Each structure stands twice: as structure tokens, then as C-alpha cells.
Amino acid sequence: MIRFMNVHKWFKDLHVLNDVSLTVAAGEVVVVCGPSGSGKSTLIRTVNQLESINSGEIWVDGKNVADPKTDLNALRAKVGFVFQHFNLYPHLSVLDNITLSPLMVKKMERAAADKLALQLLERVGLAHKKDAFPAQLSGGQQQRVAIARGLAMQPQVMLFDEPTSALDPEMIGEVLHVMKDLAESGMTMMVVTHEMGFAREVADRVVFVDHGQIIEEAQPEEFFMNPQHDRAKQFLRQLLTPMQ
């Protein structure tokens, strides 16, 4: 579904992605973790070309995204993206946030788009908030709406860029639950997160990134119980016992 082949990216002198190769198969859930500044957010943003790359290839659903001939808008419509800061449209109601792209990009009928949006809101447990505006919702609720908005384009793959990092601790669970349900429904997912509980329970594979390189790639159990690389060991130790 997604294949990175020898991807490089520089921000001026900074080598943010250094020869990244990675495959995410259809139906797979891959968690990407690593210290901040390691390039994991950049990595996930290259999939739908919110960030361009300098060399290498990224194939999504059979199309090379770095090829100038690829219709990026068509591709992005098939890839759902959930942001750290939700990025809901504050001037639109919850329902309109979800129906905007189906209406404008897919040219769906209003009635069908509303029906779809209500089903999705049901799924994330927020049908009763359809007429609310984003600023009236809690962070956890906003992120669930953002997930519903991403799903409204009926994407082939969902990307999550630190979906719970901006949330109060007691709201993280509700978002992770929605993501877990999504994974269980067979959605292909690539998730940048520090939620190791989620990684352990839901991920098929964990990828550890440091200094723009993938330095470890393993099944969750193996990654947590028996990390190979020193940097990964240190990272896990810090996550589990941050005070030491």
C-alpha cells in the first residue's frame, strides 16, 4: 500500500530523512516512534506530499507521489490524515467539517454526504454533537471529529501524526479507542505516536526512527522486550521511567 524507497530529504543542511525504506502492506498497522526531531512527522507527511522529498521514491496505492505527473489532489483524497492539533475548520459545524470534502472533492450529493457523516459521527460516538462548532468541543472530541472527517473520504489508508500529543491525559483513551476500532476494521494505518500501550496492543510492526534513519523495525513484543539498538533501549527507558 505504501512503499518508501531510499527516501532522502534535507532542510537546508539538515538531513531529516536519510535513506528511508519502508513498506506498509494493506491492512497493516505500523507505529512510528522516535525522539522529537528525529524526522518521524516529516516522514509521515511525505506520504501525501505535505512535505516534498529530495530523492528516492514513495509509492502509494500504485502511484509514485514524487512524480510530478501524479495527480496529488486525487491521491490525497484517498489518504486520510489526522493532525496533532486536529486542524478542524473552526468556522464550520461538526457536520459541515465532515461533509466539506465529500461535497467539494467527490461531488457527493448533500443528502448522501450528511448520511455518511452521521454514520461516521455515530462510529466515533459524537452523533449528538453534529451541530456544535469545534471551539465548543473538548480536545478529545475534536480529534474524534477529525478522524471522522478523514474517514469521510473513504480513504484506503489513514495517517496519524501524533494524534494524542496535544490532549489532556484523560482524553487520550477515547481517541485511542476509536483508532483501535478502526484498526480492527481492517484499515491500513501509519501512526506516529508515543503511546506505547497502543503500539503494543494494536500495531503489527513498530518502526524506530532516529536522526532521519530507521534504525529498528520489529514486531511490538520483540521491540519492547528486546530492543536491539542502544538508542532504542535508551528511548524506551526514558518513556517508561522519565525521572531517572
Next chain:
Amino acid sequence: MNYNWDWNVFFKSTGIGNEIYLDWFVSGLGWTIAVALAGWIIALALGSLLGVMRTLPNKTASAIATGYVELFRNVPLLVQLFIWYFLVPDLLPEKAQIWFKQDLSPATSAYLSVVVCLGLFTAARVCEQVRTGIQALPKGQNYAAMAMGFQQAQVYRYVLLPQAFRVIIPPLTSEFLNIFKNSSVASLIGLMELLAQTKQTAEFSANLFEAFTLATVLYFVLNMSLMKLMGWVETRLRVPGMMGGAK
């Protein structure tokens, strides 16, 4: 000060036909409003377009808009008006020159010049406000819309501009009032708007103080009403939960 106030002057005959001075003020106010509204339509349309251009990744588009703003902001309004009224017509093709100078009534040609002048001048200022409005939005809004597969035009139409315009209603209101006030420059090319009628009344009747008092009151009431109108528009467009909007 030894001055005989006579507020009845407005109901006295001007000596021309059976007009009273008040008629002149009403007609002047009408021209002022006609100039300002037509100019505002140009300013808002062109200014929004330029403001969007200044935020585009396309360097050429943004350079053109920047150049426009610099040019129109750095030349005095009155100089611009004289250029539009006295010089530009001479640069037109011959047929258009004859039309402008002979076929049109003097009032109409003055009206066209001042509307174009104020519209283009104010567009530069509207442009800057639209640009700041767009740039003040979180970057994530642009990303979110792009990630959904929107074309650039759709990103602006459905996501960025509806938010940007809400943010800039207050400065846009000042610009809207400015165009009404600036319309008084039209008196210098002979358009009988409110200020020109005031001066004429003062000269004809010698009731200088009454004439300018009435003009001041009319400008004030007009602008206060516009301010109230825009305040109402702002409240109507307020988004629940945001910036003091109703919960």
C-alpha cells in the same frame, strides 16, 4: 464672535429654479454615497484578489500584488485623482477620448474618474488586510485542506477566506468608512458631492457656519450608521465558541 446664526437658511430658495439649499445637500449626499459604494465594490473585489495573490506560493503573482500595493500606497490620493481625471483620458484611444470628454456629461466623467481612483487606491489597503487575515490563520488549516485533496482555489474559497474575512471585519470597517470620507476629494474635480454642495451653499448664502455644521453632522451620522451596520454584520457572522461568540 459677531455672527448671526440662521438655521432657516436650508429652507430658503437658492435662487436657481425653485430649489432650496437643503435640496443641494440631499443631492450632494446622494453623490457621496454613490461614489463611495461603487468605489468600495472595486476595492473589495480587487483588494481581495490582490490579498490572495500576496499569499500564493507563486512568486510572480505575489510580486505583482506587492508592486501594486507599493505604487498605490505611496502616491497621495489627490495626485492619483488628478492623474485619473486630467491625464489618463488623454492616453485613451481617440474614440474613447471623444466619448469621455464630449459624450459624457461633466458630472459623469468626474464620477467615473473618482470611482476608479478611490476603488484602486482603497484596493491596495484592502489587499494588505486580506493578506494579514490569511497569514494570521494557523498553518494547519492550509495543511488540513490540502490533505483532503482540495485544489488551491478550494482551499481559499472554503477554508481560508471565510476565516480571514471574519478576522478582518474591524479594520475592513475603517477602510469602508475611509472611502466615504475620502470621497470628498471629488469636490476638487467638480463633482457636486456633499463637500462641493457645502462650499457652494456657503458661497451663495454667506451662511458659512451653518453649511459646514450640517455637512459635519451628515458625514458623522452617515459614518456612525455604517459602523453600526458593520458591527451588526460582525455579530451575525460570529462563530459560536470563538472570539467571544455566543456559546
